[in-house]
Amino acid sequence: METIVTKEEPPIEWIVLNRPDKLNSINSIMIREIGDILRQIVDNDKIKVVIFTGSGKAFSAGADISQFKDLDPVKAWEFAIKGRELMDYIERYPKPTIAMINGYALGGGLELALSCDLRIASQIAELGLPEINLGIYPGFGGTQRLVRLIGKGRAMEIIMLGDIIKADYAERIGLVNRVVEPSSLEKEVRELALKLAEKPQIAIRLIKTVVNYGNDAPILSGLTLESLGWGIAFATEEEKKRVNEFLSRRSK
Numbered sequence: 001m002e003t004i005v006t007k008e009e010p011p012i013e014w015i016v017l018n019r020p021d022k023l024n025s026i027n028s029i030m031i032r033e034i035g036d037i038l039r040q041i042v043d044n045d046k047i048k049v050v051i052f053t054g055s056g057k058a059f060s061a062g063a064d065i066s067q068f069k070d071l072d073p074v075k076a077w078e079f080a081i082k083g084r085e086l087m088d089y090i091e092r093y094p095k096p097t098i099a100m101i102n103g104y105a106l107g108g109g110l111e112l113a114l115s116c117d118l119r120i121a122s123q124i125a126e127l128g129l130p131e132i133n134l135g136i137y138p139g140f141g142g143t144q145r146l147v148r149l150i151g152k153g154r155a156m157e158i159i160m161l162g163d164i165i166k167a168d169y170a171e172r173i174g175l176v177n178r179v180v181e182p183s184s185l186e187k188e189v190r191e192l193a194l195k196l197a198e199k200p201q202i203a204i205r206l207i208k209t210v211v212n213y214g215n216d217a218p219i220l221s222g223l224t225l226e227s228l229g230w231g232i233a234f235a236t237e238e239e240k241k242r243v244n245e246f247l248s249r250r251s252k
């Protein structure tokens with residue numbers, strides 16, 4: 001791999017964006033390599049959680065702007081589709097994903113974090129969608145995912161002004177789940193991942209399916225999906241084991 005470093009630490013797979021001299025900006029090679037590693041590990045049952053982070057002082061400063069100068073409208077469209085399809089794949093990935101935001105998460109970098117299930121940020125992280133300052137706007141799904149995550153008013157402010165915001169404010173508006181000290185970021189994220197890995201994996205997968213597909217559908221369709229998934233959970237060993245354990249403890 002040229003642009004990422006991966007570390008298998010079962011039950012965790014670490015994917016480290018690794019172009020620190022370019023603040024881990026996302027080029028076509030990185031898009032391909034992230035997709036490749038995710039496809040490689042998707043059937044590996046030892047891996048239960050995927051963590052994305054960046055090397056050096058950034059999570060990622062966004063799409064690689066140096067690639068923009070060669071883009072005509074059709075190539076720009078194709079680049080945006082490739083990036084967006086990767087983000088869609090991450091959002092719908094069958095294993096839980098965490099963005100460990102160690103520094104700048106800007107533009108396409110923040111859009112990658114938005115595709116993850118959870119975002120944990122260092123106190124020194126800075127986030128934003130500054131594309132407007134380049135005369136463009138988020139093209140890896142940010143216009144849609146940010147609105148759904150934090151609401152239209154706040155999303156419009158972030159997308160239209162393009163300001164960089166601090167981690168504490170990002171936590172207050174629900175853009176990140178939690179902010180932690182830089183020195184304890186890795187430890188806290190690892191603990192969170194291990195906690196997630198202990199949960200019944202089929203139920204986790206059902207939650208991801210119901211929440212993600214339900215969120216995009218009219219509420220009655222989402223609720224119907226919820227009921228169907230709920231029924232499927234009753235076909236799992238984990239459900240039987242955990243419900244029986246609970247009931248047998250109470251009958252003693």
Ligand SMILES: CCCCC/C=C/C(=O)SCCNC(=O)CCNC(=O)[C@H](O)C(C)(C)COP(=O)(O)OP(=O)(O)OC[C@H]1O[C@@H](n2cnc3c(N)ncnc32)[C@H](O)[C@@H]1OP(=O)(O)O
Nearest residue numbers: 021022023025061062063064065079080107108138139140
């Ligand atoms: C076509 C589909 C597009 C999909 C939608 C996505 C769009 C985008 O993401 S557009 C990019 C949005 N991001 C930005 O506009 C941020 C750009 N970067 C900065 O503003 C600054 O680098 C900074 C504030 C994040 C940090 O500043 P500083 O600490 O002073 O560091 P440098 O500016 O010196 O950066 C170091 C090094 O990294 C290169 N670099 C930084 N960001 C990018 C980037 N997005 N693309 C390419 N290269 C980037 C920067 O050029 C420096 O490299 P050298 O010039 O070789 O030293």
